[in-house]
Structure formats: structure tokens, C-alpha cells
Amino acid sequence: MEIQMHLETELCFPELPNSSCRKPTLHWSKTVLLNVGLSSISVITAALNLLIIISVSHFRQLHTPSNILLLSLAVSDFFVGFLLMPVEIFRNTACWVFGDLMCSLYIYLSGILMNASLEIIVLISVDRYVAICDPLHYPTRITVTRVKLSVCLCWFYAIFYMSLYTKDVLIKPVIIIIVLYTRVFVVAVSQARAMRSHVTAVTLERSLNQSNKSELKAARNLGVLVIVFLASICPFYFYSLVEGNVVNASSATFLIIVYFNSCLNPLIYTLFYPWIRNAVKLSITLQILKHNSSEANIL
Template sequence: MEIQKGAELCFQQLLNNSCRKPTLHWSKAVLLYIVLFCISLITVALNLLVIISVSHFRQLHTPTNILLLSLAVSDFLVGLLLMPLEIFRNTTCWVFGDVICSVYWYLTGNITCASTGIIVLISVDRYVAICDPLHYPSRITVARVKLSVCLCWFYVIFYVTLYLKDFLIKPGRYNSCYGECVLVINDIAGTADLVLSFFVPITVIIVLYMRVFVVAVSQARALHSYVTAVGLQRSLNQTNKSELKAARTLGVLVVVFLASYCPFYCYTLVEENVVNDSSAFFVVIAFYFNSFLNPMIYALFYPWFRKSVKLIITLQIFKLHSSDTNIL
């Protein structure tokens, strides 16, 4: 947030080394807090519902839903930890010390990269399911999906540890005064992160989903020709609806992902990879906003999710054998 002249110091006893307290007009501050914390709470609630649904009901223990569960866990942590801490970091003095600051940035890297990696796994899952449906049951199993998720997290932990090695060894090295928690990314590390965390996942997702889209449209057109030949108008209408739904869903997946992630990486390039000012706050929140949208895109559109939410809200899941409920 913008710091005004004459603002109070974060630590009055450190006149020469203390940061100034960020100041906002009270009306703007209240509105900002309400909006952002509501987004954070909704993110936590929606992803928690996904976690409970997939974990509790046995029918939902499928490879695709295991990926949705993994994504929901990472997005749940974004809403529970990263969003509130990011709001606190940019609207008031950082009072938790340099070690917690380094932990915050480390968790930020791990959770957001894991979320991206799982979205890539979901795109691979959908690619095999639609483009090679006959071999899908044998190639995409629950055991293989669980292994892929574990490998994804191990890779993310290794990558982020290597990426933030210097910052973890010397916490607070980029702080210009006490009461600040910032991260400065050099050109080499920033370029590597741009390639590994943005361009590669984006390329994989776009290529796979475009392939899925082409296959889905070609199949719909083939069925369109068939039902036209046999004169089944009702089937024709269903085919048209399926084609439009597939196109719309795939478009939403790609556009939302790009809209959430592009601003952050574009900003780091323009601002020489420095994440330490008020402008970056809104870019980072947009970066996290993808975690708010993920459960809506990947879960709310599924009928089983709406049914499971009703059972959860009405506490039916506490009944004996409720896990065996027919949820599909």
C-alpha cells in the first residue's frame, strides 16, 4: 500500500531502521479488507467441500477426482494461509520476523507451483480420457495418479528449495528496513522461473486442450453426420449441445488460467523481477485468485458435487455407511 509522509513508524524504538506504517483511508481499507477476506473465506469453504466430498464418498475415488482432491488441497492452503498473509504483508507492518517471512515465501512457491503442476496432470488425464478412451482405464489408474501427485510435490519442493536457496539461508536479506517482508528475484532466477513455472505449463495445457478440443469436435461432427443420415432429430440436438458445452468448458479452463497467471509473470518482467511494492499486491492477489476459481471450474459443474454438498450441509455424512451413498 502507498506510504504517506509523516506516517508512524512500525517500531518506534528503531528510528533509523524502522519502516513506516502503511496508511490507507479508513473507508478504502475497510472495503479492501472485506472484499479480500471474503474471497479468502469462500476459497477455503469451496475447496474444503471438494476435499470432504472426494475423500468421504467411495464412488468418487476415481483417478480424475484424486487429481481434483489434490488441487483442492493446494487451493485450500492458498485461501487459508497465503491470501491472509499477503493481505497482512501489504496493509500493515510485518511483525513476524525474518524467519517467518522466508517460510511464507517458501510456502507461497510450493503451494502455487503444486497447484500449477496438478492442473497440468488434469489436462493429461482429460487428454487420455478423450483422445484414447479405450486405453484410459489401464493407463490412468488410481495408483498411478497418486504416484504422479507425489512426484509433482517432490519436484516442486526440490525446485522451490533450489530457487530460494540464498533467501532461505539468509532470511530477510532483501528487506530495506524492519517491518518489511519482501522477495527480490534476480534476472537469471526470474528467467528460469518464467520458463519452468509459466511457459512450460501453459504450453502443455494449451497443446493438450487444443488436441482434446479438436478430437471432441471431430467426434461430434461424425455423430452429427450419422444422426442426420438416420433422421434422429432428438439425438442431433443432444449432439449440438454437447459440442457447444465442450467448446465452452475448454475455453473457460484455458482463459481463466491465463487471466490469473499472466499478470504476475508479466509484472515481474516489467518491474525487473522485484516483488516488493504496492502494485505487486494486486497482481499477486490475481495470481491467488485462480485458487478461488478452480473449485468452480473443476467441481461445481459436476452434478455429484451439488449432491454431495447437500449431504455435507445436512450432516448426512455422519450417518452409518454414508460413504457408500450413490452419489453419481
């Protein structure tokens, strides 16, 4: 009897069946600290990604295939910070009072954004694969129009497959990303060795070498983005495979790590891309409100 009463005091709604959610057990001081910390990350995530979205969308010079992919990823990350993080904070620090419908909507939206992010990372890997492994055909194969179409298809694909939710669908993009980027880095290393072993004075060849170096640098920078993304998301999927659909403190922790990746992505952009820093600076100082500011030279 005592055990039963103890269990009932831990439930948010003891009068309901045993499926009723449990009350958070953290001390109020820890709860406040957790709320403040995670809420700050949520605000920073939404703000940083909104700056990336505004900057890349506004300046015409940034309307390149690679940057459009980064823009799409920033859109997904913005909604993670603006919608998913606040809900996850509430779920872990208070009793859920919004009913099954809102809970299902949260899970559905979370799945769409995570699927879309995975698929955009696949497209980024494909973009770098073609740029490094087939650079002569890159301008004709990877165009702005094709990238925009691919991004739209990714979002439709994420929405459709979330309706048929299965972990196998999510694991396959991760495998594709790893295979493509392994190939990219193998080719990149071989090209770097070839460039070091052949020195030429021909102007055209110098130009080609400079182009190759630029593509290698771009592959390295986006490679950091991919590695950080996989490092954030893989623990959650491994845990999900082992534990199934069990929802507990551990699963919530892994999910928050996945969401935290959305805060790291814009920091990676600004760290490795000077033109992104310039664009963000102009956005923060409201220079984008000036006439013809979209045509500014920021590269």
C-alpha cells in the first residue's frame, strides 16, 4: 500500500490509469537552472539561424548551389530552436497538459525536421562529391535550379516518410553520407598529393590548381559540418535501436544533443566562411535595408 501511494505521488495525474506521465523529480533549483540554460540555447539557435537565412536569402552573390543547401539546413535548424527546443524543455521540466494531439504533432514535426536535415546533409555530400570527383561537369550538373528542386523534394520526402515512420529510412541517409564523404576525402587526398608533386608555370594550370584548392577547402569545411552532425545524431539513433520507443531521461538527453547541433551549425558557417560573416555583419547593422544592398560585393 505504501509503495502504491509512493508511485501515485510521482504521477502528474494519479487519478488516471498507469500510463499517466510522471512528475519531474529534479529539485526546483536544478529545474530553474536547466530551464534558463536550455532556453538560452533555444533563443541563440533561433537567432543565429535566422541571421543565416536572412543573409543568404538577401545577397545575390550567395545564391550558389552550396549556399542554398546551407540555407535549407538553416531553415530546419531555425524551427528546431524556435519550436522543438521549447517543447522539449517543457516536457522535461513540467507535466504535459496539452493532450495527445499536441504531443503527436510535436513528434510528427520533430520527425520531419530531423528527416529533412538528414536529407539536406546527403545533398551537401553529393554536392561535394561531384565538385571533387567530377569538377569539369560540376557547373552543368549542380545548378541553382536543380538544387532548389532537390531541396523541395527533400522536404516533401520527409513529410511523406514521417507518415510511414520507420527507423530504417533514417539510417539509410546516414550510410549514404558516410560513403559519399569517405569517397570525397579519398579523392581530395589523392588530388592534394598530385598537386604537391607537380609544379607548373602555365597560367591556366595555376588557375586550375587554385580552383582545386578552393574546392578542397570547401570540402573540408562542409566535412566539419557533416562530422559534427553525425556525431550529434548517431548516439540518439543507436540508443533508439537498442531501447526501441522507450521514452525516458536518457532518450531525452540524446534528443537534446541532436537539437543542440542546430546551434552549432551557424557557428560553423561563420567560423569557416568569411563571406557568411560579412553578410551576417551587414544584416545585424541593418545595412541590408539600403537600396540595392542585395547587389553588394561581400565575397
